[in-house]
Amino acid sequence: SDGRVEITSGDGATSLRLRGLVQADYRWFDSANEPADTFLLRRARLVFEGKFNNIFSYVVQPEFAGTIQILDANVNVAVSPAFNVRIGKFKTPVGLEQLQSDPVAFFNERSVATNLTPNRDVGIQLQGDVLNKTLNYTVALLNGVPDGGNNVTGSADFDSDKTVAARLFATPFVNQKDSLFTGLGVGLAVSLGDYATASGRTGGYRTDGQQTFFSYDASVVANGQGVTWSPQGYYYRGPLGILAEYVASSIELQRGALPVREVENFGYNLSVGYVLTGEDSTYRGVTPKTVFNPSAGTWGAFEVVARVSGLDVDDSVFSGGAAGRFAAPNVSASKLTAYGLGLNWYLSRSVRAGFNLYQNKFDLAPDAVPAANALIADDETAFITRLQISF
């Protein structure tokens, strides 16, 4: 129902779900250093999900907005609930917000902390629920993508070194339905790999308004180990939801023939949501009690959300002079603090309008003078509205 189509065999052992996601935005920016106000088709996805024999399942999810690409294409073999093997392209199991399905996140855009967590990659993953479903474990071996990176085409690796990512996530009270802590989850994730070439470092970090505020000099390459780790957790109770995450990402970088230096960047995200109409907030989204239907006098559900997040770049990236530094202080900021406020209107289980106001403050490197028209010359204020259908 509600736009979701599932074709199922009589015994339920075989099914195909046809799903999709369309997100259409309007975005206002307040200053001349920022991009033009614009309509934007943010996401247009189709999802084919199937399972059969109660053991095998698959996902094929192409993205048609922006850069057309295959997001997910993988096979899962459920040897048992506690032991699944997944092979293909899927999300790297590190960031809590990164792993949450985009259309059910509190805000239209993920927090700036998610700049530091790897995104989709190709590889093999073992995962399962153990200890009476109170603990989920995931271990993956992957080609390796940098901070915020995505193996867009599912293509081959640049070197033979692989990346290991592992995540433990506990929901210790999930089976105690009346507990104050039924909706509590805490976890720790880490990824570790060797990286090389320009494709081994991040392509840049972006603000809430999706503008690049930090990027390495084009001549900087990864040359050594990269480690990301993230303690993370959430708490949901009734209409209240809280999601918190801390990410530290270190990488060994090199510019030209100069010595390799390790850089360590940090990010954090604290997000809160409260459903004004009383529905339950969950990590998988909000299901409104009523559907928007003016003739019936029903309006759906409303939720207010707030977020503070930040990203702190290693100060050493700006040292070494113009010929030796990793980043230019006149166009890249040293630190970002991002505030967000929003209202979500759930017109139905599948349709949501989101109204987000973002205020992003930049700290520059000592003595830095921003270039004319540089994004970092002024704080960023952005108002991003969205209508989305996730069927």
Added chain:
Amino acid sequence: SDGRVEITSGDGATSLRLRGLVQADYRWFDSANEPADTFLLRRARLVFEGKFNNIFSYVVQPEFAGTIQILDANVNVAVSPAFNVRIGKFKTPVGLEQLQSDPVAFFNERSVATNLTPNRDVGIQLQGDVLNKTLNYTVALLNGVPDGGNNVTGSADFDSDKTVAARLFATPFVNQKDSLFTGLGVGLAVSLGDYATASGRTGGYRTDGQQTFFSYDASVVANGQGVTWSPQGYYYRGPLGILAEYVASSIELQRGALPVREVENFGYNLSVGYVLTGEDSTYRGVTPKTVFNPSAGTWGAFEVVARVSGLDVDDSVFSGGAAGRFAAPNVSASKLTAYGLGLNWYLSRSVRAGFNLYQNKFDLAPDAVPAANALIADDETAFITRLQISF
């Protein structure tokens, strides 16, 4: 039936339709200035259309032939039949032929007048049927695309100015089933916006054979207001169909630092179809009474079509000398008059073969000498055949 698949809930409030379109052409050209004869995959589309709760609907339509892109991706909220809100990527509501679904148009290729109407864009649109369904209104706010343009990726705007498009279309006798004018529709559409940069002017105008016969100099940019307006109408009665459209498109252009000059181009299209086997002609196509089935001795339906259309470029584009003119008179024509004759064979409701002969005559700027091998050196004669399936 007939290849169309719809999955519907018991109460009909929720449905998903899986549709598609494949068009495969063979194209002959008669002269050395024209392209090689060729097979061509013209369109290969899948369409996912759904609705639910009788209020919400969506379309996701990727195109896989030529430049792979998302054509339509939008959400429609039907507050009432008279008031719909559509958000995402969709066709700009201006051209009558542009708005008609491609597989049901009289000819394999739209007329040269459609060069002047904007195509798909991202934005928000209000539309509805009022006055007992005798009047349809549409108002849209969009990023803005130039003549014949298409916001291919649904991407951001180059400036903060937005484009307004509005269309009124009346079918005053639609409720009088026995009237001579039941199938009469007349309308007026207009779009108005500010444009800038090379992406604000047309990428070129094409003949019926889809060859570019006019394009601005690469250094010409839009710099000011663009206005398109179009009176339009159709008349269908029994096997007869007539579609007529006039388009005027003006745009302020600039070359280098020279003064801004306004250019106004005109187009027209008069198309007629007659179904020889007696089926009704409609704006939504022809449904044959029989299906092609040689063993049963049935052959489907046949329709003859004829068209005269033209495009007249503002003569001032050629003035100003080699360093100041907007277009080069040796490769761009000043005027195009296009004649088309065709036969459509409806093998079934979903399968159509179309045989089109096009004769396109160029008028050159005064004293212009066409370049060697320039398309405009000779009239264009093209024979475009197509087999299409629109399921």
Added chain:
Amino acid sequence: SDGRVEITSGDGATSLRLRGLVQADYRWFDSANEPADTFLLRRARLVFEGKFNNIFSYVVQPEFAGTIQILDANVNVAVSPAFNVRIGKFKTPVGLEQLQSDPVAFFNERSVATNLTPNRDVGIQLQGDVLNKTLNYTVALLNGVPDGGNNVTGSADFDSDKTVAARLFATPFVNQKDSLFTGLGVGLAVSLGDYATASGRTGGYRTDGQQTFFSYDASVVANGQGVTWSPQGYYYRGPLGILAEYVASSIELQRGALPVREVENFGYNLSVGYVLTGEDSTYRGVTPKTVFNPSAGTWGAFEVVARVSGLDVDDSVFSGGAAGRFAAPNVSASKLTAYGLGLNWYLSRSVRAGFNLYQNKFDLAPDAVPAANALIADDETAFITRLQISF
């Protein structure tokens, strides 16, 4: 069942099948001249197949891994079982292994002989089964693609000359179910066309490990006739399967203004498979008697496969000195002999794991000294593993 979804009308005359293919690889290479070990998303396809009225059918198959493209988009009109007309984009009817559906081939990668057969193209094809289904004929008129080539976008031809491809394939004993030769098929295919420009010659020949071991100099263009012919056959009986193919491909090439010279390259492939668990081997794959289900103690089917194949480039391509030769002997080999051994594990009808070991030996041109790091400096050893789902 088994993940395959078909929506059918009551009378079976109309149906839509939603299918797909995901192939996820891990690939090891043994030497520094070869690429890095890597995970790879090899194929991610969706397939929409429909038929209606028992006469019309269509296929739309986009590929989302690697270069996103439309593979098949065509309409088939079954005038009678003996006379079908297909129009659009489809596989050129030449290579036996090329025509076999990829997920059911013995090996993860097709043999090196398939480098010499044309792949997908746009055009029109007549085909049918005659003589009580003991003979299949196919004749196609196409734009023309070079050896191993693919008309990626279904785009227009570079010249007006078209390519003819024809294939006869006999299964003389297919109606004698108890014959020793029920599963015997033999055929002959040929394609013939005029080619020009760099797009008329092959883009390069690849090893089993999918690395290019031969390519023409960038200044070499096709300029004249190209002919491919291939005797071919298979034999399936119980768990045993044998597939054999020989291909000769000649093309007239030219470098700069030097004289046109004809080049003829040869390839062969002999592949054998044996299903250890006793299921039947067929050209359309293996259906395991049991499904992988550890809790039920069933494991699916297992098959061993072996292959020897080769590709012999015309020695004359290396003659003419550095300024006149068609290929450089220090990076392109003169001959490739490829050995393959593999194990296929059919976890279900839709899920297969394949483990392939390839050993590829290069013969260089006389007196050739391979360039440093050239692939051809050492034999190639590759181990390519794959998990695939073909629903």
